[in-house]
Amino acid sequence: VMVMQVAWSQAEANYDESKVPDFELPDPLKTFNGKKIRNSKKWTKKGRQELLDFFTENVYGEVPGELKIASAQIVEQSENALNGKAKRRQVELTFKKGNRNLHFFILMYLPKSVEKAPVFLGYNFYGNHTITEDVNVIISEAWSRDNPSFGIINNQLTEQSRGVRTNRWAIEKMIDAGIGLATIYYGEVDPDKDDFTDGVHPFFYVDNQQQPAASEWGSISAWSWGLSRALDYFETYSEVDENKVIVFGHSRLGKTSLWAGASDERFAGVISNCSGCGGAALSKRKFGETVGRINSSFPHWFCKNFRNFNNNEEALPVDQHELLALIAPRPLYVASAEEDQWADPKGEFLSAFYASKVYDLFDKKGITSDKMPAVNEPIQNTVSYHIRTGKHDVTDFDWEQYINWAKEQVLK
Numbered sequence: 001v002m003v004m005q006v007a008w009s010q011a012e013a014n015y016d017e018s019k020v021p022d023f024e025l026p027d028p029l030k031t032f033n034g035k036k037i038r039n040s041k042k043w044t045k046k047g048r049q050e051l052l053d054f055f056t057e058n059v060y061g062e063v064p065g066e067l068k069i070a071s072a073q074i075v076e077q078s079e080n081a082l083n084g085k086a087k088r089r090q091v092e093l094t095f096k097k098g099n100r101n102l103h104f105f106i107l108m109y110l111p112k113s114v115e116k117a118p119v120f121l122g123y124n125f126y127g128n129h130t131i132t133e134d135v136n137v138i139i140s141e142a143w144s145r146d147n148p149s150f151g152i153i154n155n156q157l158t159e160q161s162r163g164v165r166t167n168r169w170a171i172e173k174m175i176d177a178g179i180g181l182a183t184i185y186y187g188e189v190d191p192d193k194d195d196f197t198d199g200v201h202p203f204f205y206v207d208n209q210q211q212p213a214a215s216e217w218g219s220i221s222a223w224s225w226g227l228s229r230a231l232d233y234f235e236t237y238s239e240v241d242e243n244k245v246i247v248f249g250h251s252r253l254g255k256t257s258l259w260a261g262a263s264d265e266r267f268a269g270v271i272s273n274c275s276g277c278g279g280a281a282l283s284k285r286k287f288g289e290t291v292g293r294i295n296s297s298f299p300h301w302f303c304k305n306f307r308n309f310n311n312n313e314e315a316l317p318v319d320q321h322e323l324l325a326l327i328a329p330r331p332l333y334v335a336s337a338e339e340d341q342w343a344d345p346k347g348e349f350l351s352a353f354y355a356s357k358v359y360d361l362f363d364k365k366g367i368t369s370d371k372m373p374a375v376n377e378p379i380q381n382t383v384s385y386h387i388r389t390g391k392h393d394v395t396d397f398d399w400e401q402y403i404n405w406a407k408e409q410v411l412k
């Protein structure tokens with residue numbers, strides 16, 4: 001029934017460019033008071049800060065406190081993974097507060113050729129063991145959404161799903177380029193369901209609190225928090241270069257990588273793959289998925305305050321190009337897929353284009369034309385964009401572009 005509902009609503013959405021409402025996009029180079037921002041210093045001190053505050057309190061939600069890594073343990077490793085191509089590390093991070101415990105595992109494949117490796121850091125949807133055929137990858141015990149086609153039933157990950165998502169992770173291409181991969185099962189940080197009693201949220205409850213306050217974190221913000229904790233770990237870990245961590249995510253996890261990159265300036269680069277509504281796509285276009293739709297299908301992703309803009313995008317004093325601008329001057333890659341109209345590829349492109357104004361302040365080249373490039377013809381600058389043929393997915397084509405851009409724009 002749930003699936004039917006989603007399909008029905010996706011069909012109901014607006015996909016007609018002529019029905020996109022007239023809207024005015026806020027200028028990232030103007031403060032909320034209408035003052036012009038003329039240089040990068042003013043941007044960083046004033047414009048960026050007030051936008052960051054707005055997105056924190058009204059879109060993704062603030063993290064209500066601090067929770068540091070209690071222990072980090074390499075629980076499994078090999079110097080000869082992937083047919084001798086890479087080193088493999090599996091690290092368990094533990095967090096404790098009172099009698100609560102949270103654990104998540106970082107699976108790493110690192111190139112042998114580099115002592116301190118740059119890495120792509122990104123969550124996976126169905127467990128670390130799904131991203132590779134490697135039989136040594138530990139199967140997560142955390143709750144998972146059922147997916148009978150992967151043999152996932154009763155919310156349990158099993159051997160049957162090993163390797164089912166290898167198509168989304170071009171690990172060997174990364175390793176050949178001298179870049180490692182670090183991945184985490186997102187369900188270990190916060191299970192992806194409308195339930196605030198599990199995952200990291202309850203660590204900060206006071207008395208009998210049952211859920212975060214209206215300005216406090218939803219799941220996207222919780223997942224972003226986890227990425228920042230992985231980065232904390234890399235700061236202590238000699239085999240990863242903590243100054244060269246590129247955060248990556250697809251779809252809801254692309255919304256997450258954008259928020260992680262915006263809220264934590266230590267990330268050296270940010271990739272949004274088909275992130276759509278509440279990610280790279282402009283909300284005010286109301287094309288494909290909308291704010292009202294996303295907040296009703298996924299009530300736990302954003303903070304409650306974001307619901308004030310359900311069917312009311314006009315009232316938003318910001319739009320998602322300003323989320324992208326928060327990442328400036330660091331390299332940013334936004335990618336879409338032609339058949340992923342639900343995520344509004346044009347809205348994702350325009351968002352990258354309008355964010356580029358802020359990159360200009362730093363003399364960094366962004367997207368210089370408001371004409372979308374042809375499919376499979378990437379534009380690669382400090383701000384990069386491509387739309388590829390095909391569906392809502394992550395493909396080898398996507399990774400080839402990300403690797404090329406990483407080498408040119410992030411790691412040089």
Ligand code: GTR
Pocket residue numbers: 006250251252253275276277289294
């Ligand atoms: C869809 C949702 C999108 C996107 C996607 C995904 O159902 O409407 O916003 O996040 O899920 O994560 O695959």
